[in-house]
Amino acid sequence: MKDSPPERKPLLPRSKGDVPSGYKARAALSNGMPAVEHSWQRCASAYHMDPAQGWTPDILSGAEFRHISGRSAVFLKSAMGEMHHLFELVQGMGLMVLLADPTATILARCVDETHLSVCRRLHLRKGAIWSEASAGTNGVGTCMQEKCPVFLGQGDHWRFCFSLLASYAVPVFDAQGHIAGALNMAAMSGDTTRPYANLLMETLKLSGRRIEEDLFRNRYAGEKILALGPAEGCSSLFVAVNEGGEVTGATHAARMLMGWTDDMIHERPNLLTELETSTEISFKRAEKCVVRSALAATQGNVSAAARGLGISRATLYRKLKALNIES
DSSP: OOSOOOOOOOOOOOOTTOOOTTOOOOOOTTTOOOHHHHHHHIIIIISOOOTTSOOOOOBOOHHHHHHHHHHTHHHHHHHHHHHHHHHHHHGGGTOEEEEEOTTOBEEEEEOOGGGHHHHHHHTOSTTBBOOHHHHOSOHHHHHHHHTSOEEEOTTOSSSGGGTTOEEEEEEEEOTTSSEEEEEEEEESSTTTTGGGHHHHHHHHHHHHHHHHHHHHHHHTTTSEEEESSOOBTTBOOEEEEOTTSBEEEEOHHHHHHHTOOHHHHHTOOBHHHHHHTOOOHHHHHHHHHHHHHHHHHTTTOHHHHHHHHTSOHHHHHHHHHHTTOOO
16 A cells, blocks of 8 residues: 555557456556456356447335435444545545445435536436446446455446546445445546546455444444454454353454354354464464453453453463563
């Protein structure tokens, strides 16, 4: 994230079913994955989509929209405040903020009145479905397809009609590690925001993590929430642990780190036992973060921290010494 976005290379003309050989798609700013290139390949080979063809999205009826809004009620409740805060931060840069559900249907938007005509023209409205299979490469649909943050600059959208659309998007994960929806910042200003692309993407990822954290803490209220390491990407490394030290829940990032599935978490693994089964350095760092989190939660009370972790006081003291943590 510290490096500037790579210089843009000219796009070669593309026709139906053709991904230009000279096209070097930008990797997603989060982790270097070629999300845009993957999306272009799907548009050509899987969706057989003509980039020059006009596009009109499916728009849900009022009753259909109320149904999907109700289905995403918990997500909306956690996301709306953060969405409005994000809009206040970027409004002066000509960016609008959109929130979509897991089907890429727009649930809500924050937009300046001067951009309403653009929203009407591009169908950036509640109830519009922006799935990648329908709209082609786009922020909302592609970030959920790839499960990673995506930045699309001028000309990166598959369809020519979106050639001036700039888009920053991150998937937002729910308390069970599944995609709850997507958070998107968009502007019809070409590459004018490119100098600030890294800053904007970091801000967007932080907003996504805040929504995830709110969903996670509400779902596991009463449980101890521990961090397995510093937050990176668009998901935090959080686990919920009961009084016996058993894992009752984990965020998307924590599941990826530990290799946990829904079934494995249902079996209530013991967190420290899981960490001790591997000699990987990353797991040692995670164990250190867990122990520190437990001590912080008990204001340094070793006995209480040991009870929360499901181990004896003597065992915790041994771990403190081995991990070089002062009690």
